[in-house]
Amino acid sequence: MISGIFARARSLWRGVSRRSDVDAEMEEEFRAHIELRTADLIRTGLAPDAAARQARIEFGRPERFKAEGGASRGLRRFDELGVSWLDFKLGFRMLVRYPGLTLVGGLAVAFAIWVGAGTFEFLGQVMNPRIPLAEGDRIVAIEVTSATDGRQTPRILHDYVDWRANLRSVTELGAYRSVERNLILESAHAEPADLAEVTASAFQIARVQPLFGRAIVADDESPASPPVLVLGWELWQRRFGGDPNVLGRTVQVGITPATIVGVMPQGFRFPISYEAWAPLRLNVLEYERGQGPAISVIGRLAPNATLDEAQTELTNLGRRAALDFPATHEHLRPRVMPLAKSWLDLSTGEALSLWSINLFIIMLLALVCSNVALLMFARAATRESEIAVRNAIGASRTRIVTQLFAEALVLGAVGASLGLAAAGFGLRWGLGIAATQFMDGAPLPFWFRSTLSPSTVLYVGMLAVLAAIIAGVLPALKVTRGIGTQLRQASAGGGGLRFGGVWTAVIVTQVALTVALPSTAFQLRKDANRIRTLDVGFPTQQYLSLRLEMDRDASSATSGDTSRAAFLALFAERKQEFERRLTNDPAVVDVTLAGRLPRMYHQWNQIEVDEGAVEPLDERGHRVSSTSVAEDYFEVLRTPLLSGRGFNSGDLSSGARVVLVNKPFVDDVLGGRNPIGRRIRYIANEDDRRPRDDGPWYEIVGVARDIGMTSGYGRAGIYHPMVPTEAYPVYLAVHVQGDPNAFEPQLRATAGEVDPTLRINELMPLDEVTGGEMKFYSFWFRLTLLISSIALLLSLAGIYAVMAFTVARRTREIGIRVALGASKRRVLASIFRRPLMQVGLGVLAGTFVTGLLAYGINRMEVSPRGAAMVAAYAVLMLAVCLLACIVPTTRALAVEPTEALRADG
Amino acid sequence: MSDQAAILPGTLDLLILKAVSLGRLHGYGVLLRIGQISAGALEIQQGALYPALYRLEHQGLISSEWGTSDNNRKAKYYRLTAAGRRRLGEETASWNRLVDAIALALSATPQEVG
DSSP: OHHHHHHHHHHHHHHHHTHHHHHHHHHHHHHHHHHHHHHHHHHTTOOHHHHHHHHHHHHOOHHHHHHHHHHHTTOHHHHHHOOOHHHHHHHHHHHHHOHHHHHHHHHHHHHHHHHHHHHHHHHHHHHSOOOOSTTGGGEEEEEEEETTTOOBOOOOHHHHHHHHHHOSSEEEEEEEEEEEEEEEOSSSOEEEEEEEEEOHHHHHTTOOOOSEEOOOOGGGGSTTSOOEEEEOHHHHHHHHTTOTTOTTOEEEETTEEEEEEEEOOTTOOTTTTOSEEEEOOOOGGGSOTTOSOOOEEEEEEOTTOOHHHHHHHHHHHHHHHHHHOHHHHTTEEEEEEEHHHHHOOOOHHHHHHHHHHHHHHHHHHHHHHHHHHHHHHHHHHHTHHHHHHHHHTTOOHHHHHHHHHHHHHHHHHHHHHHHHHHHHHHHHHHHHHHHHHHSTTOOOOTTOOSSOOHHHHHHHHHHHHHHHIIIIIHHHHHHTTTHHHHHHHHHHTOOOOOOOHHHHHHHHHHHHHHHHHHHHHHHHHHHHHHHHHOOOSSOGGGEEEEEEEEOTTHHHHHHSOOSHHHHHHHHHHHHHHHHHHHHHSTTEEEEEEESSOTTSBOOEEEEEESSOOOOOSSTTOEEEEEEEEOTTHHHHTTOOOSEEOOOOGGGGSTTTOEEEEEHHHHHHTTTTOOOTTOEEEEEEESSOOSOOSOOOOEEEEEEEOOOOOBOSSOSOEEEEEOOTTTOOSEEEEEEESSOGGGGHHHHHHHHHHHOTTEEEEEEEEGGGTTHHHHHHHHHHHHHHHHHHHHHHHHHHHHHHHHHHHHHHHTHHHHHHHHHTTOOHHHHHHHHHHHHHHHHHHHHHHHHHHHHIIIIIISOOOOOHHHHHHHHHHHHHHHHHHHHHHHHHHHHHHTOOHHHHHHOOO | OOSSEEOOTTHHHHHHHHHHHTSOEEHHHHHHHHHHHTTTOEEOOGGGHHHHHHHHHHTTSEEEEEEEOTTSOEEEEEEEOHHHHHHHHHHHHHHHHHHHHHHHHHTOOHHHHO
């Protein structure tokens, strides 16, 4: 039994894989038979010629036995399915012969595959990151979480020392921490850099050699050694212009001068995303258990050790620590995980919901391909006679479907190649958006790359086959249904094919999309424009905006006090000095400070008012922005108050609790009533969504104009007085005379003079602060526009194909009707009825969806202008779609009755 | 009418297995051997032999290899496999039962039925 199955499989495999060999062997065997028989016949006395003829007659027709032989080997099915080169050649010929279909179908498939490949690759990199280092999958991170609140505990210096001494299944343990420091060169201004302080062991885990110079070594960790710095390639290029003599140069890293000892190769940003590395100098004796700086611990799994073994060993060490030091360690649970997981640890549910995005992409592909299927169907239908004839002379239905599949596969392959070629570009775009959206503009970890993995290429191959099945096999099955009876009909001149309800549904969906998507896109555009062009009532282009920060160790270095209060006090002092020097600069008109500047994104807060508030629009209550501002804020921004008073120094005392509100607050929350003297308090905010009702009340003392506070929930906002020793970090608005950009170097230099540890981030003219948001909006705007154009193109092509098909089908009928005296109007009406209905339905559905999105979900007010725009767009769509009907219709009406009677359908 | 009998459908496989069981043979040899062991009583269309050979090989009942014939002609030789030998035994037994049963049925006389 088993041997039988095995023999069959082997013989089948041989037959399929070496078909021509098998055929040649059969022919050779038949020849041998006939020759042997001839020789025997000659021996019986026949003349050689006669003997050979006799032998051939006795043998029978070799071709027949060859075919039967193939069937004996179970090869018949393969003969029927067998996709030959000819099919593909035919497929290519079809691409050239029908350039319209090739262009539309190819572009559509390419687009769907482009989106699919990019999404699959990105999700793959997020969920199954591959660390592009030698044995990168064995690099692990060790974290400690508290069992009581599930939070990570980063002060694990003592544990790190324990693990280094005792952990066997993880070797090469090292520690690092992120620090942002100003990098100050002798000849240039200060600029912050993303720095990692690493132990030599942590640095060596990557097993990457420096481009030149040396890496961080163990000696560097000693406080007695001179401070050193290793540069990343990108930073070396940006700040040092790729200077080959950079080794030995001294730069100021915050308050510390350090010597550059090495440059790492391009792309090296280990362990996460750093630009330069300094030694991590930790003296464990200086700190109590559970104290000390926040560090991250990484290592490599020992040879042959598994992650589970490492976890078991670590858990045991954790238990021992809990026994030895119950006060600090009883609730702590150490955990080992792959390096990438320490950056992003997705729960199974989150991972699943992320993966499901791929399903949506496949649905998009299916939708796109069902359109291409429509076109392919129309084309196949024009070849109906050809197909019927082929069937009559022996091609089976399977054979014909296979050939149409091959044709679609050629189209799919062209689309897939285009999509793949563009995928890298799309991925870069997506990674950039991801960085600005989720990382506040910080770069993604080094293991994200904009190249495609082999599994993505494989996935694209599968998508292409799926596309070919939908776009090729489905229409082929429909066209060849009841193929035996078609030959009769085709020759009699009346086609048996009709476009059914499915095609109608596809076209209606399509048209609906082309209506709904651009409306959504333009809504996005409108939002973006509103943010960008928001008239804040003062000349923002004359102001420079910047975020001011300071190195955390600055205060401990000057006074030895490591407390946060000491740090904030020093920061307040430096900030004031910086402000003073700027104000004295002749190029500066004025300077002011705030927690957030106009037009920046503000966090939302849910508030309540003691009395006089209008009913909120929905259960989300009154959500408003809030920020703190300096006393002179409105004065510097040339924005006089509308009523009430501004802040004064008395408001800074802790019992004062006064706020200003803006005009939208008065309109939206208080319905235009006088706000002065009313009180508000906070009940929830963006970070802490749990409502609370014990917050302090604040009295409203004044009203400011709307200068652009936005939180995503309207423009109402509240201003608090800024307490200098509490605000960190702060934004500065510097009113500059002349071009703000030209003042940047001077501004950085001033900051450096005040204190080298003062860091300046997000330095840009105030009218550009919405750049990140703009990028996001423009991404979605472009993507929606692209999808809409593809949908529009497809529906036009689809409607054209269906019309052309229908008219061609009915040429005979139309001719006869015209000949019998039917008016052109009636003929036209009968042709137009169906596409008109489809387009009309689609436009209605699209308008409905748009309305639902805009007014139902986003709670926009129904504006006559918006409604008129949607209506105008719907009419435009209707007109454009009808345009697609014109060519086939004029063709039909021009038909001469005699010609129509000759037409064979 | 010829004195040769057309073979019953389905019996060609059995004949081939039997012929090959007596020694390694090429296709033409199988034909000669069947003629020889049936004393020329069975008529087989020569070409039809090959699809049957391939079928048996596909089922793993016989195996093949290329060799040289007596007059130095390259030819493909077939031999019985272990599975083929088992099948031949089963088929022979079942054939004999059938023949006995048919013979018995055909030899029935009116007396026996009566």
